Amino acid sequence: MMKKEHAKMQAIWHHLPDILTEVDSDGQIIALNKSFVNKLTVQQMIGTSCYAYLTDEGKALFRRHLHQALSTGQPSEYELSVSFKGTIKNIHNRIIALQTDQASHAIVVTSDVTRYKSAQRILEQDKQHFERIVQSKAQFLINVGQQMRAPSVLLKDTLASIKEGPLHVSSQQLDTLQASIEHLTQIVDDVALLAHSKQGEVSLESVNTSLWHLVDDIEALYFPQSLPLHINLTIQHDPLPHYIITDVFRLRQVLYNLMSGHLSICQQGNINLCIKQDQLAQELVVQFTITNESLTDDAQSWVDYFNKNLEDAKVAALDTHHVA
Incomplete structure (x- = not known):
């Protein structure tokens, strides 16, 4: 049973796309599944310090989160941007404490989240663009509604004047005018509903x-x-x-x-x-x-x-x- 579990862990260790690094409390590399430095093999990196490969910002972040993971026993994670082969990479580090009999060690899971971050930015840009379009359409509909309401009020006033005046107007003509006014009012109300509708209601x-x-x-x-x-x-x-x-x-x-x-x-x-x-x-x-x-x-x-x-x-x- 132990051999089978060990084989599983070995398969995960060697074939996981993320970089797995076992470090001690001082940041010294104990084990590594793949190299993350050009021209250095895994064997050459084991025994060296992680801080040797980090910028000042990266050192401060790694030191703080390593200490937090080891002192609390809870995973600690952070993200940073690094320059790699002339391009900017977004790196996500998750540090998990390993309490052993000899010393406090930790596993650092390093993931390249550059494509995810890029997709997030595109999605946010599309969201903002869509919101601007919706706001523009809503404002257009509000303007149309305001422009249509004015003649609607004028028609109502005209109808009232006709009813009170001496002009000879048939009841059928008045009914037609009244129905037309109500129809125009309904259109105005529809435009207002559409303009002020909340997301999901219309x-x-x-x-x-x-x-x-x-x-x-x-x-x-x-x-x-x-x-x-x-x-x-x-x-x-x-x-x-x-x-x-x-x-x-x-x-x-x-x-x-x-x-x-x-x-x-x-x-x-x-x-x-x-x-x-x-x-x-x-x-x-x-x-x-x-x-x-x-x-x-x-x-x-x-x-x-x-x-x-x-x-x-x-x-x-x-x-x-x-x-x-």
């Missing part, structure tokens, strides 16, 4: 999204709204995938805003939401198309406005180019 990345759940939500939300307005709302779709890779927050907000807008301007007409798969630049995409057939001509300018911006909305927010 998704801003493409994730695996259930398309059928989204369709069910639209039906549950807008069918009840369409009935009292005498609007025939229909949703048509081809055989569709169960899941798509998309930014679910932006997709839902754009669809909800468009549906709310069309319900606001459509007067006793038909609204159809068509969802189908299509091929775009050799990629499979999901296309959403909203058509509005109002029974009156008063809303035609509003319909043209929404239709004109529908393509821009799809390009900007309905990025569903990966279909599961």
Whole structure:
């Protein structure tokens, strides 16, 4: 049993990528698994002092942590930068006390953590860059929200003046104006929510999204709204995938805003939401198309406005180019 354990320790000692050094309380090298000095063999280094190979900073750190490990019996570790073959290396030393019958010895485990430190720096730089992007986007959304709130307040004041004034305005026109104001207000609130959302509360990345759940939500939300307005709302779709890779927050907000807008301007007409798969630049995409057939001509300018911006909305927010 002892031979087997000894063989294991020998394998670890000779093949571990780290440098293992056994030292006494004065820092003299008792044993060494590999040389860490150019042109010196392991045998040549045994019996010499570790301090002979360290800078002044390295000597002070090694002396302090060696004393701490031997006096407390607990491992002590530290890091330092050293120049090796013209390059800067980040070295991590872990000193472990070995209490023997003869004297106090310690094992020093020396690891090269240069690549780890480099990866840490890159990760921190990426994190800071991402935080700056998020802050920039949040500030942009706040500015947009402030700019949109001003016309919203103006529209509300105008509506109040119309209601109180002698002008002859139909109740249908007032209802349409009121609905448009509420729709604009909802957009402002959405922008504010997105701008002030905390990490994890609102998704801003493409994730695996259930398309059928989204369709069910639209039906549950807008069918009840369409009935009292005498609007025939229909949703048509081809055989569709169960899941798509998309930014679910932006997709839902754009669809909800468009549906709310069309319900606001459509007067006793038909609204159809068509969802189908299509091929775009050799990629499979999901296309959403909203058509509005109002029974009156008063809303035609509003319909043209929404239709004109529908393509821009799809390009900007309905990025569903990966279909599961």
